[in-house]
Amino acid sequence: MPLTIRDATSDDENMLLAFLTGIQEAERALHPSRRPASEIVSIYLGNLQQRGADILIAQDGAQAVGFACGRLDNDDDPLLKAEWREHGWISDLYVAEERRAEGVSQLLLGAIAERLRGKGAKRLRICALAANVPAIRAYKAFGFSELEIVFDAPL
Numbered sequence: 001m002p003l004t005i006r007d008a009t010s011d012d013e014n015m016l017l018a019f020l021t022g023i024q025e026a027e028r029a030l031h032p033s034r035r036p037a038s039e040i041v042s043i044y045l046g047n048l049q050q051r052g053a054d055i056l057i058a059q060d061g062a063q064a065v066g067f068a069c070g071r072l073d074n075d076d077d078p079l080l081k082a083e084w085r086e087h088g089w090i091s092d093l094y095v096a097e098e099r100r101a102e103g104v105s106q107l108l109l110g111a112i113a114e115r116l117r118g119k120g121a122k123r124l125r126i127c128a129l130a131a132n133v134p135a136i137r138a139y140k141a142f143g144f145s146e147l148e149i150v151f152d153a154p155l
């Protein structure tokens with residue numbers, strides 16, 4: 001059965017919490033900065049909903065296999081040209097473990113990109129931990145290239 005994309009509804013809350021837990025725990029395994037998912041995902045989901053973010057779900061029959069979330073955003077860096085400040089921000093992308101490396105992320109990225117384009121976005125941004133190889137590969141496969149690299153050092 002071909003995958004379809006649909007908007008999340010209030011009935012999807014538990015599934016979205018499970019997916020957000022999947023993202024947070026995947027990132028926590030890659031970097032010590034991340035809080036345990038149980039402390040933060042329900043607050044985080046509330047914030048996404050409050051900001052009016054679009055949440056799209058990839059569906060295979062009765063099974064949800066991933067989601068992407070995005071909204072319009074504006075970089076407040078005055079050094080940037082206006083056309084580089086306004087962008088569609090893809091805050092979250094998740095594909096169920098058993099459905100990875102099939103290109104589901106590409107379908108989700110395409111769908112959220114179209115949604116944000118429809119709302120006026122002319123550019124897109126997305127982030128990944130430097131150690132998140134599958135995410136970086138998925139983003140590059142979609143057409144993203146690096147814009148800035150954030151460095152961190154303990155003092």
Ligand SMILES: CC(C)(COP(=O)(O)OP(=O)(O)OC[C@H]1O[C@@H](n2cnc3c(N)ncnc32)[C@H](O)[C@@H]1OP(=O)(O)O)[C@@H](O)C(=O)NCCC(=O)NCCS
Pocket residue numbers: 022023026027091092093094095096099100101102103104105106127128132133134135136137138141
């Ligand atoms: C990142 C993620 C969304 C990619 O989803 P996906 O549907 O598997 O993406 P794709 O099918 O396009 O595969 C992406 C690339 O990663 C590769 N890949 C898949 N699993 C991998 C792994 N465990 N290690 C290294 N590379 C991997 C794929 O081969 C593919 O690379 P290629 O196109 O060069 O062959 C998915 O891995 C995921 O949900 N991860 C956990 C959450 C997360 O990190 N989200 C991103 C930050 S919000």
